[in-house]
Amino acid sequence: MIPVCEPLIEEKELKYVNECLKTGWISSSGKFIDEFEEKWADYCGMKYGIAVSNGTTALQISLGCLDLKHNDEVIIPTFTIISCALAVIYNKARPVLIDSEPQTFTIDTGQIEEKITQNTKVIMPVHIYGHPCNMDPIYKLAKKYNLIIIEDAAEAHGAEYKGKKCGGLGDISCFSFYANKIITTGEGGMLLTDDNDYAKRARSLRNLCFQKDRRFYHEELGHNFRFTNIQAAIGVAQLERIEELVEKKRWIGHTYNEKLKDIGGLILPIEKTWAKNVYWMYSVVLDESTGMDAKGFAKQLHNLGVETRPFFLGMHRQPVLKEMGLVDSEYYPVSDRISEKGLYLPSGLTLTEKDINFVVNAIKNAL
Numbered sequence: 001m002i003p004v005c006e007p008l009i010e011e012k013e014l015k016y017v018n019e020c021l022k023t024g025w026i027s028s029s030g031k032f033i034d035e036f037e038e039k040w041a042d043y044c045g046m047k048y049g050i051a052v053s054n055g056t057t058a059l060q061i062s063l064g065c066l067d068l069k070h071n072d073e074v075i076i077p078t079f080t081i082i083s084c085a086l087a088v089i090y091n092k093a094r095p096v097l098i099d100s101e102p103q104t105f106t107i108d109t110g111q112i113e114e115k116i117t118q119n120t121k122v123i124m125p126v127h128i129y130g131h132p133c134n135m136d137p138i139y140k141l142a143k144k145y146n147l148i149i150i151e152d153a154a155e156a157h158g159a160e161y162k163g164k165k166c167g168g169l170g171d172i173s174c175f176s177f178y179a180n181k182i183i184t185t186g187e188g189g190m191l192l193t194d195d196n197d198y199a200k201r202a203r204s205l206r207n208l209c210f211q212k213d214r215r216f217y218h219e220e221l222g223h224n225f226r227f228t229n230i231q232a233a234i235g236v237a238q239l240e241r242i243e244e245l246v247e248k249k250r251w252i253g254h255t256y257n258e259k260l261k262d263i264g265g266l267i268l269p270i271e272k273t274w275a276k277n278v279y280w281m282y283s284v285v286l287d288e289s290t291g292m293d294a295k296g297f298a299k300q301l302h303n304l305g306v307e308t309r310p311f312f313l314g315m316h317r318q319p320v321l322k323e324m325g326l327v328d329s330e331y332y333p334v335s336d337r338i339s340e341k342g343l344y345l346p347s348g349l350t351l352t353e354k355d356i357n358f359v360v361n362a363i364k365n366a367l
């Protein structure tokens with residue numbers, strides 16, 4: 001079975017983790033945390049990095065920095081992971097959903113303005129499967145309506161919009177370093193920002209809002225969303241070969257593109273002229289001519305030795321959000337179509353050309 005993803009762990013990771021274990025710096029302080037925060041922020045072109053326990057908590061804290069109130073609204077794409085909606089809900093605000101643009105699956109920027117109200121405070125663009133969002137229309141709206149941009153770059157390490165790194169495009173950006181991400185720390189996440197006040201607030205919120213001068217005296221409700229030196233040690237080692245990892249992802253993307261382009265039946269991922277797509281996960285959508293949905297296709301591929309993953313299911317389709325009245329039930333046709341027809345293929349950093357040939361042959365057979 002070709003797995004959908006496997007992390008690439010090498011000697012450096014072992015060496016740095018060993019150093020933590022030997023020196024006893026195994027908890028949430030230590031040199032690797034500082035180094036990882038500084039270097040990741042620097043790589044993305046941001047001033048401050050605040051490492052947290054995962055990408056979901058990064059999103060939660062980023063909105064926590066904004067002091068949202070009941071009835072405040074945050075614009076998110078419906079086609080995303082539930083972490084985005086949860087971050088809004090746990091910060092007392094309401095997620096307002098937007099459909100996807102059909103080629104990149106990212107938020108359809110042409111549909112945002114009609115959903116902006118007096119209560120809108122934030123736009124959360126999410127770069128999907130390694131392709132950046134179209135940011136200029138988002139910047140225009142943010143300026144016109146005085147909105148904050150919280151960028152979810154959890155799937156877009158090393159991707160670029162008009163030559164600028166994803167993660168360096170918003171007021172605050174959020175990353176995940178889960179094991180399937182381009183850079184992993186096992187579990188982990190980070191917020192990046194240029195704003196010193198947000199950075200200070202995020203550091204406090206991740207660590208129970210302890211006070212500097214009076215530790216066990218609390219003026220705010222915080223969280224324990226801390227990140228460990230051991231996780232950071234893995235991250236620092238991974239970051240030392242970020243260029244190689246991003247290039248490998250792009251090689252996987254281009255190799256699939258080349259081998260699948262004449263097969264028919266599949267809509268392949270694209271790279272907009274203004275984008276650097278890192279093909280975090282190589283995503284395909286079945287076209288109507290196949291008469292198949294992703295579930296049936298995945299089952300056939302599984303029988304042929306290829307593991308896949310289904311696409312996200314839109315937030316407007318999530319029973320828990322609907323039953324609690326947290327999202328509207330408008331029609332989101334692009335999200336619905338790609339959820340039904342889309343899946344991603346094995347895309348891990350350990351993939352070889354032989355593996356890709358195996359996957360491509362399985363696809364030919366399945367189709």
Ligand SMILES: Cc1ncc(COP(=O)(O)O)c(C=O)c1O
Pocket residue numbers: 054055056057080081083084126152154155175176177178188189
């Ligand atoms: C777009 C997006 N945002 C947020 C997250 C949440 O990250 P984590 O799994 O580290 O909580 C993910 C996870 O894959 C994601 O894909």
